Amino acid sequence: MSQQEADTSLMLEFALQAFQAQNFQLASDIYGRQLQEQRAGGVDWALLLRRAECLAYSGNLQGACDLYQRAAVHRKVGADQLKTLISCLADGIRTREGLPHAQGESKWGILSCKGCRDFLWEPVTLVCGHTYCKKCLEDYKGKDQCELCRVTLDQGDAGHQFKVNVVLSNILCKWFPKEVQARKLRQEGNALFKEGKLQEALGKYNQAIDIVSCDHLLYSNRSMIHFSLKAYECALQDAETACRLQPCWVKSHLMKAKALTSLGKTDYALREFLFCIALDTDNKTAKLEAQKLLLTLLNPENCQEGLPDLLQVIPHPFRVKGNVDPLSLAMPCSNLQRLNKVNLEKEILPMVSEHKVSSDCNTGKESFRSPGNNSIWQVSVAETTIPSKCISLKRKLSSDETEKSKLTVVPSKIQRRADVPVTDKADNVISVSPYVDSSDLDCSLCMRLMYEPVTTPCGHTYCLKCLERCLDHNPKCPLCKEDLCEYLAKRTFCKTEMMEELIGNYFPEELNERKCVYEEEIAELSNLNHNVPIFVCTMAYPTVPCPLHIFEPCYRLMIRRCMETGTKQFGMCIGDTVKGFADYGCMLEIRNVEFFADGRSVVDSIGRRRFKVIQHSQRDGYNTADIEYIEDEKVQGEDYKELIRLHDAVYDQAYNWFNSLKPQLRSRILSHFGPMPDKDSDLQINPNGPAWCWWILAVLPLESRAQLPFLAMTSLKDRLTSIKRVLLFMRRSRPR
Template sequence: MSCLSKDKRVWISRDNSERFVGSSRTTHNAKRKLQTIDSKIQDLLSRSHDSSSSSDKDTPPRDSGIESSSSMDTGPPNNFMKLRLEKADCLCQLGRLKEAISLYTHCSNSNGDFTPERLKHFIEALSRSATLRENGSVSFASNGYMADPWSCSTCCGVLSDPISLPCGHCYCRKCLERDLGESLRCRKCGQNANHKHLSSLRINVLVNRLVHKYWDNDLKALALRNQGNQLFQESRHEEALKVYSEALALGTNDHILYGNRSHLYFKSGEYLNALEDADAAIQLKPEWAKGHYRRAVALQKLNRQEQAFEAFYKCLILEEGKSKPVRNELTKVLFELMARYKEHEEHACPDQENSGADQASHGKRQRYLRRVSTSEPSQLHNLGAKTDFDLEAPTDESRPLTFQSSTNASNTSLAPDHPLYRLLDDTIGSATPLRALTCKKRQDDRPIAEEAVDVNDYECSLCFRLLYEPVTTPCGHTFCRMCLDRSLDHNSCCPMCKGNLDQYLAERRESLDEFVDESIRRLLPEEHKEREILHDKEMEELAGAGNGTQQEVPVFVCTMTFPSIPCPLHVFEPRYRLMIRRCMETGTREFGMCCRIDDTEPFAQYGTLLEIRDIQYFPDGRAVVDTVGGRRFKVISRDVRDGYHTANVEFIKDDKVLPEYVPELKSLHQEVLTTALSWFNNMAREIRDGIVSHYGQIPDPEVDYWNLPNGPSWLWWILVTLPVPPQMQLQIVSMTTLGKRLEAVQKIIRYLTRSH
């Protein structure tokens, strides 16, 4: 047993009685109501039996040809029939649909006033059974079918005038304009675009060129299909049929094209041809609801009602039970089948006494069928109202519904092999493979001729190498992500068309162009592997792989920094924007910070490694980088890469303190700490508050500070607040003896105290 939630539907295994119910409260109420109705029925039966017994004693029997059960039904006929119909409705709520259809059939046979509206609850229960997911969950209908990256994410057809959304998924421009509107919510991933107007997006230049190269026949067929649609709307059916057939002759596998021609055949009264094309559409795309609808209406006209019922039910599954027109069609077909089975039984067992009621029932049935006839059903046009609309199916996380017979035999039960039972079983059974099919990850790949693939089609116009991690700008041009980022460090315009990319830069996009990326991986696997290896080698070099205590690191030349002390940076120069981005891409999240001391060297011989904690970007590409000091290092050699400095460094740390010197060191430490705190507390309040707001409170001494590689944190905190030149601070950073560093800081504080 699988329970979706306490107040949601409950799905129970095939062998149990209840298959589908509503909320727990609704189920409880339905059961109580069912018990009440059963009691009332038994009471009516008892009173009818008593009345019948009394009548048998007082009056002679009449040869009416009416069975005793019929006399029961006509005892208080309105009340008895009403109770049975209410019981059938309750059984529908509980998912006991075979018992319900038995009662509906009995009432239909016994009452000439039985109308198709009486089947409303049964069809609603059937609709609920067609829903493949619980309310509120993401389904294929809302999330879009997992289309092949080479196809439109809406229509699953060939991409015509392809547009790439910021999430990287491609659509036909027509599909975007028709189905997504200005909200630009991707059907495939659900991501919202920030563009206010569709006109801000341009056709993807590279994808458009590749589509015309790979699938030119499909594009020609699409153009013919659109032409045929226009002719059909102008009621020029013969010309439209010719155009549709010409498009199919191109060898395209367009399910919508077959669906449109099926509809044209249907309108022309060629129902066998309509059925054949509907079957072809379903063969190409079994999860397309409209294809099953086209099949169903053709079967209706061919008077194959059982198959039509099955096709409408499949359509209902793929629409998650939400289509009212399809529910109406199911009602119509079921009502007609009940009438057909009744007439068959009457031919086998004629009953002249009921002919009047049958004629009245037949008249109402025919009036209803004429009212909901689908020869020109405007309401059914809502089923995929737009010519090329594609309905998709959600994933089924539950087992399919099956119907079971009542374990309680009664005089209202149909025979076990009754056609209605077989119809329901066959319908649900045929839908089971469809449910499994809707769990497919995505449709088959669109075929590409091997000779059409050329590696030069996928060359980045900035680095002239195979595109790696391709991204597409709003203006429709595609580049390697890293290449475009480097270009935008210097200029916020497209390198190809010089279009403004301020919005693109502000969004900090990370999504790849799915079409281009998947094309390279599938069509050029060896070339992609080589490009990936080259990229990984470059990342390793940028990460500064070293040997032993030495390592190559990027260097930010700016100011003095110290271990464990925060250092916020405003990064705006293109070279340092590139450097910071590479630190993040390689995963090191570290870079060296050195100050400039004199003109003899580009930066000092000692510095501190800064660890990136957070980055906040401005819309124009500038960034505020939150860092904190880490390891100290000594510069061994210097270099330059892509405009910023690098250095081969050796990391330094404090010498180990021998146990016999620890007491003396602790005494010196306490003395310097007391002096430093006294000096700091004697500062002007405004200065002291400014230091605390920028660097935080002075840290407490660590328990075993003499064993730490950089000594106690509070010493660096004091050092950064001391008003001394960088040369003196640099000298203290280079010291590897904690005692000497304490003495140096103590001398500075004493000097500052005396001078004030």
């Protein structure tokens, strides 16, 4: 290898390293010097294309185009080799315009499908709380999980028999009857299109557009039908209308590009394909078509005087930010302008000003001449922005008291081009029912505005608390009686997001009132002195664990409320044939709750404070009481010393008695109540006295009526004396 070849190889290695380090300018310079040194011989086309790629990545699109064109003249470049240039052109558009998500923001806002982002049609709410069109769910490939949150779906059988959300469906039919009718016609048209009945499908779409003329999808889909019928001019017109209604909808720009290609307007089509790629970088169709078209423009057979100015491929911000394209089709390339060191960004404004005819400062309107047919049309500067949401629901108080809960719907008009024919019937305005009533969102169980709405797999929506109470009694839907055992077993009652947003946005005052009522109820339930829930069952003692099996509906509700309020406490009393429950009891604190599939639960609780019942009462099927807490009286001096001597003696007596039990019995006691607590260093530090006293009382085989007086005692001395007597009796009565 000669020295020159070695130097060349080394420089190319440096260029490759610079490219990998994304120092594209350095790599381009190295490749450029190597090409200059090879002027005497033949051109290394692979090296030239590598330099063109570096120039494109470094932002020098003009220089890159020159090199690609040079290679094209000698047929040394293919469509696949233009990927980098196409990608860089699209990146420039995306960066300059600050383009949003490929689909843009749905004009329907809250009432849009989470999948297609279009107006909801046959809404289905999943167990995770997200709502989609039924058709979107059926067509979605990953049917085993939600597209948004990826939660596994357990609805219906293996085929997922999705049930329509009844409340949402009724709301859409009442609030937007025309849109619902148009969507139905669209579905029918799509079915006919798939069957190959193009004329019948076109008729359905014509009817739909007569009803609603501001739906970009109607125009986009009708454009596809026209395209299939080879009516390319009609396809182009519909695609342009769809682009104006939803400027960042990729599908409409793609249809426009295809129509332009079929009409032979190659440079215009390339402009649209690049815009599609800028919106959706993964759009393979747009990429492939853009590469083919760019290669066609680079081909010397199509460039009699040079390459069309690629500046005109880059959209003007006015189209995106103002949502109206003032030049209809792209400005015509005078097909034969050379790309020789032209600053791309400096050419953007002249593209529009070149076609401006006049400007009226008084009216705020500017006139433009369409390059295709020289017709003049006007755009109101103040009206060029289309709202991202086509509807706006605002509150309007009626003079009549009975109308206070109603809302007036004020639809937003959509700006349209004067040169695009739009039917007079639709007037390009979303039409809705004149009034929206908050009663449309009432729970069918409590007949109040839904609070924390939850939708069951069968499609019915209720307040979360209302549904839980119903399922306590019967694991079936309160309305359709469909079995909800599996739904109950999961216990993942996720709130329906769309219903919450509807209520929060359109009925804020009613929601605040409903929330205040709920908070008042929670505050009342949180009071641990008045209307304290009472579980009438067994004897409970302070510091002693008390596991419970909950299966009755009233106590399911009681436990759930204790958890919701955050107190996690309820009272425990033994039964009384006269009063219903005893006058003394112990507060239990819930440490854990384990739910079963059928609604039953096991509650792990432990005793806390003792109380005396002041008044007996009931609430929603379970007992309640007004209570006051009781504590041991404290002693001092000689009385305290005597109390210590008595305490130590009784403790030893209890310890010896427990150890004298049979091993099997001791093991059962230890597994249920735990080990016997140690003696306290300070007998009066706990208001209920030493913990071991309550432990031994729970272990001793006494009837509930015999145990009850110990709870009422406020003297530790009296309690120890009574325990001593019971232990003596137990020792004497033990069989020998």
